[in-house]
Amino acid sequence: MTAAIVIDGVTKRFKIGGERFDSLKDRLIHLGRVPATEFWALKGIDLEIAQGETFGLLGHNGSGKSTLLKCVAGILQPTTGQVRTKGRMSALLELGAGFHPDLTGRENVELNGLLLGLDRKAIASRFDEILEFAGPEVTNAIDRQVKFYSSGMYVRLGFAVAVSIDPEILLVDEVLAVGDEAFQRKCLNRVKQLQRDGCTIVVVTHAADQVRQICDRAAVLDHGDLIVVGEPPVAIRTFREHLFATGRGDAVGDLLDDPSAVIDGEAPPSRRRTLKVKVRNVDVRHPGQPDRAYLCTGESLDVAITLETSEPIPGVNVGLGIRDVEGRMVWTSNTELLGTPTGPIDDVATVTYHFASIPLLDGGYSLHVGVVSVEDESVIYDWIDSMAGFEVLSTAQVFGQVDLPVRVDRT
Amino acid sequence: MAAPAVGDLADDFDDLHVRVISPRRGVLRRMADVYAARELLVALVRKELKVKYKDSALGFVWSMLNPALYLAVFYVVFSLFLKNGIPLFPIWLLSGLLVWNFFSMVLPTATGTVIANSSLVKKVSFPREVLPLAAVGAGMVHFCLQGLVLLGALAAFRHPVAPAYLWLVPIALLYLVLLTSALAVALSAMNVYVRDLQHLLELVLLGWFWMTPIVYPYRQVSDRLSVPSWAFLANPITPVVVVFQRSLYGTTTVNAGTLPLLPEWGSFTMLLPLLVGIVISLALLAAAIHLFGRLESSFAEEM
Numbered sequence: 001m002t003a004a005i006v007i008d009g010v011t012k013r014f015k016i017g018g019e020r021f022d023s024l025k026d027r028l029i030h031l032g033r034v035p036a037t038e039f040w041a042l043k044g045i046d047l048e049i050a051q052g053e054t055f056g057l058l059g060h061n062g063s064g065k066s067t068l069l070k071c072v073a074g075i076l077q078p079t080t081g082q083v084r085t086k087g088r089m090s091a092l093l094e095l096g097a098g099f100h101p102d103l104t105g106r107e108n109v110e111l112n113g114l115l116l117g118l119d120r121k122a123i124a125s126r127f128d129e130i131l132e133f134a135g136p137e138v139t140n141a142i143d144r145q146v147k148f149y150s151s152g153m154y155v156r157l158g159f160a161v162a163v164s165i166d167p168e169i170l171l172v173d174e175v176l177a178v179g180d181e182a183f184q185r186k187c188l189n190r191v192k193q194l195q196r197d198g199c200t201i202v203v204v205t206h207a208a209d210q211v212r213q214i215c216d217r218a219a220v221l222d223h224g225d226l227i228v229v230g231e232p233p234v235a236i237r238t239f240r241e242h243l244f245a246t247g248r249g250d251a252v253g254d255l256l257d258d259p260s261a262v263i264d265g266e267a268p269p270s271r272r273r274t275l276k277v278k279v280r281n282v283d284v285r286h287p288g289q290p291d292r293a294y295l296c297t298g299e300s301l302d303v304a305i306t307l308e309t310s311e312p313i314p315g316v317n318v319g320l321g322i323r324d325v326e327g328r329m330v331w332t333s334n335t336e337l338l339g340t341p342t343g344p345i346d347d348v349a350t351v352t353y354h355f356a357s358i359p360l361l362d363g364g365y366s367l368h369v370g371v372v373s374v375e376d377e378s379v380i381y382d383w384i385d386s387m388a389g390f391e392v393l394s395t396a397q398v399f400g401q402v403d404l405p406v407r408v409d410r411t
Numbered sequence: 412m413a414a415p416a417v418g419d420l421a422d423d424f425d426d427l428h429v430r431v432i433s434p435r436r437g438v439l440r441r442m443a444d445v446y447a448a449r450e451l452l453v454a455l456v457r458k459e460l461k462v463k464y465k466d467s468a469l470g471f472v473w474s475m476l477n478p479a480l481y482l483a484v485f486y487v488v489f490s491l492f493l494k495n496g497i498p499l500f501p502i503w504l505l506s507g508l509l510v511w512n513f514f515s516m517v518l519p520t521a522t523g524t525v526i527a528n529s530s531l532v533k534k535v536s537f538p539r540e541v542l543p544l545a546a547v548g549a550g551m552v553h554f555c556l557q558g559l560v561l562l563g564a565l566a567a568f569r570h571p572v573a574p575a576y577l578w579l580v581p582i583a584l585l586y587l588v589l590l591t592s593a594l595a596v597a598l599s600a601m602n603v604y605v606r607d608l609q610h611l612l613e614l615v616l617l618g619w620f621w622m623t624p625i626v627y628p629y630r631q632v633s634d635r636l637s638v639p640s641w642a643f644l645a646n647p648i649t650p651v652v653v654v655f656q657r658s659l660y661g662t663t664t665v666n667a668g669t670l671p672l673l674p675e676w677g678s679f680t681m682l683l684p685l686l687v688g689i690v691i692s693l694a695l696l697a698a699a700i701h702l703f704g705r706l707e708s709s710f711a712e713e714m
Contacts, residue, residue, distance in 0.1 A: 014712050070711070074432045074536035077708040082433030089430070097534035102462045111458060114451040115535050145465075 087168030095158030
């Protein structure tokens with residue numbers, strides 16, 4: 001195994017604060033008393049990322065994760081230390097960043113490809129592929145100036161160019177949340193294909209479930225320090241615990257970072273897990289449509305939670321929560337509230353929630369499972385966020401979150 | 412996948428294909444980066460020209476109209492009303508002005524390039540020196556177009572050039588481009604920190620223009636004020652201007668020897684300041700790229 005990215009003692013200092021003196025006049029006037037407020041965005045990062053690895057950089061806002069990514073991309077220069085990278089690199093930091101509004105799509109593809117380090121011959125040979133990926137709407141407008149493009153077309157062409165160079169290293173900064181859903185899926189598929197082809201991918205995110213889904217390893221940054229490097233569960237647990245331990249759980253920015261930690265006022269439970277009973281698996285089944293990856297609004301859904309315990313236990317309370325992509329709780333309950341106690345558990349047991357109908361509309365939903373003691377809810381045996389999820393496709397002509405039974409008449 | 416410890420992977424990390432991002436990148440490596448991005452440089456030059464003339468009906472003709480108008484106006488004014496004793500004064504003027512136009516149009520544009528392309532600088536990684544260099548490249552295209560006007564005028568007036576000096580023109584041009592590039596690279600980086608550099612530069616260029624023998628002949632000053640020739644040639648633009656005038660205007664004295672214009676140097680004597688200039692410009696370019704590298708480290712946050 002060889003390294004694709006080696007980060008050696010990288011620090012980055014930003015000068016921030018009140019007034020800026022960037023004209024000669026100002027500099028002369030304020031000579032000798034220019035306030036220099038320093039801020040260390042990175043405080044000495046050592047990290048190695050192997051070839052073919054998908055690596056997550058996790059951290060809340062202001063942790064330095066994006067600064068580190070920009071140093072790897074070569075957009076920012078470290079104050080001290082160095083970053084060494086091996087292989088063709090493409091950064092999805094801002095799609096279409098290099099586009100000039102007055103040039104046509106075709107001219108911008110060439111300019112953007114050159115900015116990414118391709119030569120003109122290589123761009124010409126990939127041009128059709130780029131157009132195909134960007135879609136027919138962009139293809140038809142390729143000889144028009146991009147200032148007449150819609151923002152969606154802009155982004156599609158930007159992504160198409162960025163991935164067309166067959167990068168050996170791909171840097172992603174949460175840009176996949178752009179464009180319409182169909183295009184997002186297309187982008188995600190392309191990234192997954194690159195992943196299979198052995199491309200090294202570095203993803204900056206504050207979404208823990210994304211790290212769990214796609215990353216081989218992850219690092220957690222906090223205020224410019226590298227707190228932990230490890231496999232996703234280790235990193236995510238550290239991320240949540242650290243967030244809680246440093247009392248930042250109620251910061252507004254972190255509401256977005258880690259919804260499960262704050263939205264319903266609960267502490268991240270991982271630090272208090274006893275693991276007397278463990279959640280081994282959460283299995284989502286679509287009983288009506290076993291071979292479809294998604295379900296349609298109104299169809300049934302089974303969630304099977306497999307527990308394992310090392311010693312017999314008289315009973316557990318198994319809770320299930322469904323959250324939407326923004327982390328809002330859509331539905332939650334547990335076996336005690338539902339009046340269906342699990343009874344004694346020994347070795348392995350499966351608790352299945354049968355939903356006769358899911359009246360949710362379009363979107364992805366994640367499942368959160370908690371196993372607590374029957375006697376005392378504060379004794380948490382195990383707790384897993386976003387271990388599984390499901391996708392809903394709505395067919396009705398209604399919009400929003402829930403398909404409410406409706407009838408319209410006129411009197 | 413097991414977490415590799417720091418140091419495990421770095422062993423085979425010494426070959427040439429490794430890109431190093433560090434504040435201490437040497438001048439030679441930076442130059443190699445710029446050379447590797449030469450196709451990008453050409454594309455940026457084309458972009459600059461396209462954007463400048465997009466949606467304009469005449470396009471590149473605008474570039475040629477400016478010197479053509481100069482020719483016409485100066486012909487009327489100086490040959491009919493204000494006779495200054497220099498026959499075909501417009502051709503004399505344009506041979507020097509061509510050089511100055513390149514220098515004085517490229518420098519302010521190049522100085523603003525890093526700021527003007529801040530969206531690129533903040534989001535894409537590439538050797539940023541190509542931004543000011545692209546302005547130099549665009550200036551060279553304008554220079555060629557304006558040169559065509561001068562050639563047209565030479566042909567129209569059947570004005571003889573000085574063939575023995577013509578071979579100096581490409582060398583003078585090389586020197587001019589190297590010098591302009593060095594200044595462009597340095598100024599574009601400094602302008603990020605001192606934004607009114609562009610205004611200051613305009614003042615400096617105005618003074619500089621009148622210190623260069625373009626409108627007035629070299630000999631008129633050097634003979635009357637007895638300025639030693641080395642002092643005059645310390646103005647780095649003067650050798651280029653004099654070479655252009657000597658080879659394109661063709662004569663050193665006019666009005667039957669009563670009005671001296673240019674020094675009576677042989678072509679090799681005129682080569683010497685150019686060669687010295689080229690050596691100094693190369694050193695300046697290296698220094699400029701070094702300075703650019705130093706200042707570049709905080710470009711993104713200064714913009």
